[in-house]
């Protein structure tokens with residue numbers, strides 16, 4: 001039994017102060033002045049409680065790239081960041097494109113036992129882009145969605161097949177949108193800063209043209225799609241318009257797209273190298289607008305840990321990716337609350353919507369529901385350092401920055417899986 | 422006077438006072454050289470290494486001469502050397518050099534930002550001798566030195582830089598340096614070879630060479646890598662020369678005293694016609710001579726410790 005006293009509770013609908021009593025992994029009671037004999041007490045006065053955050057886009061690197069991260073180190077980082085559920089991408093080595101590997105990830109997750117881990121399966125075998133995976137079997141094994149993330153499905157014909165096939169299984173496709181030919185060997189956003197730094201630019205059309213293609217496909221085929229890591233104003237605009245027409249499209253953006261822009265690449269810190277790239281200040285503003293107006297359905301991390309040797313090199317050859325679990329909540333508090341995004345909206349984007357899109361548990365704080373809770377201090381100011389990162393990948397452009405808001409407790413199925421020491 | 426930053430990775434952010442100081446010192450160095458003084462003691466006990474990941478006989482030789490004339494102990498690591506070929510990282514190489522007590526690393530690298538990255542991680546001072554498509558500050562310093570020597574000033578000069586701006590570190594360094602010194606810069610080249618939003622730096626951009634050259638005090642051509650045509654950036658060298666080649670017809674539009682410059686080596690008949698390269702207003706050969714003086718000045722300034730300066 002756990003009794004959480006006097007926390008400010010914010011779910012997607014309302015904000016109120018109450019006590020929460022947890023028993024047998026579930027929320028037993030929410031109310032004022034609750035007491036329970038023998039219950040472990042958490043004094044949450046001055047703290048904020050939101051439904052356990054669900055990160056619907058992360059890379060855990062296991063199997064195959066455990067030198068970057070594994071399910072244990074990734075889970076530790078996730079719960080430290082306040083996440084109770086995470087959805088891992090299948091671009092591991094080997095690629096998660098068969099039911100055996102889905103089972104492997106589930107078993108490892110269970111053994112580690114920190115947060116809930118939901119695997120996704122590949123759309124095409126080996127992310128090769130030519131042969132559909134056995135989505136039916138993968139889905140039955142527990143894949144919550146399908147994605148070739150890390151790579152686009154370049155062939156329009158293949159995407160059409162994937163959508164039609166996923167439709168018959170009522171499966172969700174999560175789409176990494178990128179025209180590889182147009183991106184070519186670009187390493188950062190194409191714009192003033194790429195020109196100044198002499199780095200090869202990635203034109204925004206590399207992302208937007210593929211979003212346009214897949215919205216058109218989803219619209220004509222009447223399929224459901226989820227667009228991963230949207231980073232440009234043009235991308236948000238297209239998705240907004242598609243939603244208004246009734247297209248079944250959802251999307252996510254990442255904390256780095258509303259917290260940082262391409263001017264951060266000045267100095268060639270390879271921790272700013274991410275795909276899609278950090279865009280312009282106008283795109284940052286567009287991301288925040290899209291969060292406020294409902295275009296963005298979810299905020300996910302795209303947690304992409306890398307080994308220091310893969311980042312501590314020339315910018316051109318550093319790998320793409322930001323290690324994001326531990327900074328995500330702080331970046332939301334730092335950049336979204338002051339912009340007028342409510343705590344309720346944050347709860348919606350980090351739990352209610354991801355649960356709905358993926359059809360997994362979570363997303364609310366209510367009696368009888370699983371006790372997945374993120375408890376944080378929304379006022380604490382601190383300088384984010386490497387020491388704040390338990391992920392094996394310390395590749396964050398936010399190291400050294402002052403942030404606001406910090407997770408204090410992460411409760412998963414009624415068990416405290418993280419407590420700030 | 423000291424340079425404000427530990428490393429010279431580019432002219433972006435280098436102040437007018439610093440640039441003027443380097444150019445003034447270069448003048449003294451050139452005076453010595455012209456008097457035939459080629460053994461000076463200023464850099465005795467200083468060790469300088471050239472770390473070149475790209476072939477460049479010209480720039481490397483210029484730095485080598487500059488260092489030797491000032492008495493420095495010069496050594497060289499070339500891209501073909503064993504450790505680099507073995508896959509040693511840039512950071513490893515830099516730290517090894519640092520452990521050997523190197524004072525200055527002069528570095529050329531095919532990737533933009535490599536000198537800044539290395540300089541941030543070691544205490545030896547780094548001079549960028551050209552990084553990717555970013556900057557080549559000593560080339561721009563010698564270009565500015567040449568302009569000042571020939572035309573008496575930099576402020577108010579109209580400088581037209583013509584050619585492959587996108588891939589040119591020489592263009593970027595000149596753009597920053599010249600703007601800082603108060604010159605007007607116009608960039609001209611095909612749309613495929615023009616960096617996006619470059620006009621935000623305050624330079625003019627035109628696709629019409631006649632407009633660029635009109636009333637110019639300096640007409641600077643840039644080397645076109647001939648493989649640009651194969652990569653789809655240009656239809657043909659013939660059309661490139663037609664639209665963007667500097668020829669005597671175009672030059673008539675410049676001021677009568679206009680200087681003709683080029684960082685070399687020149688593709689004759691591509692970015693410049695032969696009669697332009699050998700024109701009496703061409704200072705292309707003098708650029709090479711001035712390069713040694715400018716680099717001597719820079720090495721001298723960058724090896725001074727604060728306490729050495731009176």
Ligand SMILES: [Zn+2]
Nearest residue numbers: 149150176228
């Ligand atoms: Zn992706």
